[in-house]
Amino acid sequence: MSTAPTARQPRPARNSMASWTVTLVSILMAFLASLALAAAIGADRLADKWTGDLAYTATLTLPPETTDAEFRKLTDALAVDPGITGYNPISRAAAEKELAVLLGEDASMIKDLPLARMVDVAFRTRARDEAPGLVERLRRAGVSAHVDPHDDFAKRLGAPAAQLLDFAITALAVIAATAALMVALVCGSSLAAHGEMVAVLRLIGARDGYIARIFERPLQINSFTGSALGTALAFAIVVWPNQTVTKATLELAPFLIDLKPRVDDWPSFVAIPLAFALIATLAARVAVAISLRRQER
Amino acid sequence: MIELDNVGLRYPKGETALKNITLTLEPGSLTFLTGHSGAGKSSLLKLLYFAQRPSSGRARILGRDASRVTRDQIAILRRKIGVVFQNFRLLDHLTVFENAALPLMVAGRREAEYRRIVLEMLDWVNLSDKLSERPTALSGGEKQCVAIARAMVTAPELILADEPTGSVDPDMGARIMGLLYEMQQQRRTVLIATHDVELVRYSRMPRLHLDNGEFTEWEVLD
Ligand SMILES: Nc1ncnc2c1ncn2[C@@H]1O[C@H](COP(=O)(O)OP(=O)(O)OP(=O)(O)O)[C@@H](O)[C@H]1O
Ligand SMILES: [Mg+2]
Numbered sequence: 001m002s003t004a005p006t007a008r009q010p011r012p013a014r015n016s017m018a019s020w021t022v023t024l025v026s027i028l029m030a031f032l033a034s035l036a037l038a039a040a041i042g043a044d045r046l047a048d049k050w051t052g053d054l055a056y057t058a059t060l061t062l063p064p065e066t067t068d069a070e071f072r073k074l075t076d077a078l079a080v081d082p083g084i085t086g087y088n089p090i091s092r093a094a095a096e097k098e099l100a101v102l103l104g105e106d107a108s109m110i111k112d113l114p115l116a117r118m119v120d121v122a123f124r125t126r127a128r129d130e131a132p133g134l135v136e137r138l139r140r141a142g143v144s145a146h147v148d149p150h151d152d153f154a155k156r157l158g159a160p161a162a163q164l165l166d167f168a169i170t171a172l173a174v175i176a177a178t179a180a181l182m183v184a185l186v187c188g189s190s191l192a193a194h195g196e197m198v199a200v201l202r203l204i205g206a207r208d209g210y211i212a213r214i215f216e217r218p219l220q221i222n223s224f225t226g227s228a229l230g231t232a233l234a235f236a237i238v239v240w241p242n243q244t245v246t247k248a249t250l251e252l253a254p255f256l257i258d259l260k261p262r263v264d265d266w267p268s269f270v271a272i273p274l275a276f277a278l279i280a281t282l283a284a285r286v287a288v289a290i291s292l293r294r295q296e297r
Numbered sequence: 298m299i300e301l302d303n304v305g306l307r308y309p310k311g312e313t314a315l316k317n318i319t320l321t322l323e324p325g326s327l328t329f330l331t332g333h334s335g336a337g338k339s340s341l342l343k344l345l346y347f348a349q350r351p352s353s354g355r356a357r358i359l360g361r362d363a364s365r366v367t368r369d370q371i372a373i374l375r376r377k378i379g380v381v382f383q384n385f386r387l388l389d390h391l392t393v394f395e396n397a398a399l400p401l402m403v404a405g406r407r408e409a410e411y412r413r414i415v416l417e418m419l420d421w422v423n424l425s426d427k428l429s430e431r432p433t434a435l436s437g438g439e440k441q442c443v444a445i446a447r448a449m450v451t452a453p454e455l456i457l458a459d460e461p462t463g464s465v466d467p468d469m470g471a472r473i474m475g476l477l478y479e480m481q482q483q484r485r486t487v488l489i490a491t492h493d494v495e496l497v498r499y500s501r502m503p504r505l506h507l508d509n510g511e512f513t514e515w516e517v518l519d
Contacts, residue, residue, distance in 0.1 A: 010399060013390035200386050203346065204447070205376035206403040207369055297348055297371055 010201065011214055012194050018186050019222050025182050026226025026276055027233065033175045033272050034234030040168035041268065042259030047161035049257050054154035057120060058127040058134075059090075060145040064114035070143070071117050077141040078121065083134055090118040101252050119145075127151045179227075179276060180283040183219050187287035190215060199295070212288040219280045227276035231269055298324050298455065298486045299345060304354035306340055306510075314340040315510045318354070322488060324454070327481040329497045330490040332507030338490035339383055341507070342457045345488070346378050347371045359455065376404050379448035383459035383490075385440045387432040387447075393419065394428040397446040404451070411450070418446040421476075422469070437464040445473055449480070456480055456487045462496065474500070 060078075062071060071089075078087045095118065096110050103110060123130040127149035135147050191198060194215075201211050245258040261269070299322040306315035314337045322328060330338050343349040345358055347366060356363035359374050366374065379400075387396050395402075397419055401411040419425060422442035432440055441464040448456065458477065462470035474496065481487050491497065497504050506513050 008395070009402060010388070010391060010395065196386070197388055197390075200388060201399075201403060202372070203348065203375065203380065203382075203386070204400040204403055205372050205374075207372040210403060292368075297350065297368065 009214070010197070011218065012190050012197065015190065015193070018190060019218060022183065022186055022219060022222035022280075023226035023229075026179065026223045027230035029175050029179050029182075030227035030230030030272050030276060031234045033172060033227075033275075034231045034269060035238060036168045036171040036175065037268060037272065038234075038239050038259070038261050040165055040172065041261055041265050043161050043164035043168055045257055046259070047158050047165065050157040050161060051151070051154045054150035054157075055126055056124070056151075057122050058131055058147050058149040060087075060119045060121060060134075060138075060147050062117040062143075062145055064116055066117045073141070074119065074138070074143045074145060077138055077143055078119065081134065081137060083123065083130055083137065084121045085124055086122045088120040090120060097252070176275070176279055179223070180279050183223060183280045183283040184287045187215055187219055187284040188291065191288065191291040198292070202295070202297075208288070208292050211292065212285055215288055216281055216284040219284045220277050223280035224273050224277040228273040231272045235269065298322050298326075298359065300355075300357040301344075301351075302355040304344065304351045304356050306337075306344055306349055307352045313510055315344070317511060320505070320512070322486050324486050325481060325484040327477065327487040327489070327500075327502050329500065329502060329504040330488060330507065331492070331494070331497060331504055334492075336507040337510040338507055339459055340510075342380070342459055342488070342490060345455070345457055346375060346380050376400065376451060377454045379451060379453035379456045381441075381444050381448045381456075381458040381461045383463070385432075385444040387440055387443055389431055389433050392429050392431060393424055393435070393443050396432065396443050397450060399447060400451045415446070415450055418450050419443075422446050422472075438466060438469060441465050442469065442473075445476070449476065452483075452485075454485055456485060458487070458489045460491055460493075461489060462491070462493060470496070 060074065062074060075087070075089060078084065092115065095115050099110050099113070099115075121134070123134075128151045131147045131149045135145065138145050198211055201214075239261060242260050244260060245256060250256060250258070299320065301318050301320040304315060304318040304320075305313065306318075307313045318341065330341065332338050340349065344351060344356060344363065347358070347363060350364055359377055361370065361374060388399070391399070394415060398408075398411060398415045401415070402408075416425075416428075419428060422445060424439060424442055424446070427435065427439065432443065435443065441461070445458075445461060448458070456477065461477070462473055465473065477487050477489065
């Protein structure tokens with residue numbers, strides 16, 4: 001007896017066209033999915049930041065012509081107010097600095113602008129609910145200040161962030177559906193090309209599940225490797241080199257955040273290839289089930 | 298083992314292939330099935346390996362009602378049936394060894410368990426030097442030998458052979474018939490569809506004759 005080759009599990013004839021298609025499309029889809037996921041994570045974080053941090057704060061403003069004595073009356077009232085957890089008068093210099101962000105550093109006219117006198121205050125609960133009470137208490141103390149709860153602003157900021165999140169999630173869903181259709185299509189054509197193999201496997205006692213696994217496996221492998229590569233590429237080319245929002249920017253505009261994924265976001269990106277493998281498995285299983293149901297017995 | 302009671306088979310769009318088939322095959326029997334081309338021999342075998350559902354009548358095969366079995370039950374039942382197909386039905390992208398080992402792989406057996414059986418079987422049909430060949434590189438007779446090997450590796454309870462000696466030389470034909478008799482000695486049920494009248498005449502085994510889908514004879518030739 002000569003040396004026998006070892007038998008591998010039966011599998012479809014190698015079709016490099018099909019496996020390259022699945023691999024390449026998975027690379028591209030996972031690349032897109034990584035960007036959409038980065039956008040989703042960023043939008044979610046932005047919404048959190050805007051609706052979270054800002055929800056409990058407000059700015060009190062007095063007209064520009066307010067005297068220092070009147071302003072002191074306000075801070076004195078705040079110092080004893082039971083409804084707030086803290087307050088922070090904004091100096092003329094700080095106000096000018098913030099304006100400079102908007103108007104440009106060398107806008108010399110800032111010095112001459114009449115600026116409202118402002119105090120940031122922090123509440124125990126939502127600023128919107130607390131603000132009227134504070135205004136009333138201040139009025140009784142003889143100060144008529146305008147209050148601007150940040151959560152109103154935050155709510156308005158939160159809406160576009162939520163919109164952005166919706167777009168990103170929709171993009172992810174469309175990518176998943178496209179990947180599923182692509183795998184189902186390739187699986188369907190592979191089954192059509194292997195009609196005789198499917199029939200023979202059935203005739204010698206293979207269960208539907210066994211046949212399904214044979215056709216699923218190459219699709220799973222190609223989808224997984226392709227999408228892992230696509231995710232890695234997206235990280236290497238777009239996500240990682242993406243310009244960091246600098247510390248200086250964040251100091252000037254504390255309501256901004258860096259949208260670049262953090263290290264603790266990385267597990268979400270590892271999920272992309274796993275999701276692709278899962279989608280491939282399910283899509284292939286459905287394609288096989290449909291094809292086998294058409295067969296006689 | 299097999300009990301057909303007044304079974305009929307009609308293909309979805311085609312003609313009636315089988316009519317009023319009543320038949321009992323006991324374990325340890327070897328029976329020939331003859332008939333002209335188109336008489337319904339292959340159709341009867343299809344019924345017996347559950348590839349066709351009877352259109353009428355009752356069929357009990359390996360203890361199961363052929364009209365009621367589920368797809369999964371069919372798969373398990375087929376592991377007890379060895380079929381030699383008239384057109385072999387080998388998979389061209391697998392090697393000879395893999396083709397012959399297929400029923401065992403499909404049944405979930407590990408290669409360490411079945412390797413020796415498959416090699417012995419292929420050696421027995423003189424294919425030891427072609428283990429790594431693809432079926433496309435084989436002669437008709439060699440393909441038939443692989444088909445025989447594949448049908449026998451599981452030592453099935455029921456053996457359905459459609460023209461098992463149609464493509465081989467008389468020597469190999471005699472060897473194959475010898476193997477089928479040996480299977481019968483081991484109390485397996487063997488049904489052989491053939492045109493080969495000589496084969497039947499010298500065998501002294503019962504023969505069923507189909508004519509246009511109906512049995513016309515049930516006889517033991519001397
Ligand atoms: N899949 C099918 N669909 C429709 N009709 C079929 C099908 N298979 C066989 N038939 C018809 O059933 C009849 C019996 O065919 P069958 O293959 O059983 O004959 P056979 O006795 O095996 O012939 P042969 O000796 O040539 O192999 C024929 O009239 C054939 O045309
Ligand atoms: Mg036939």
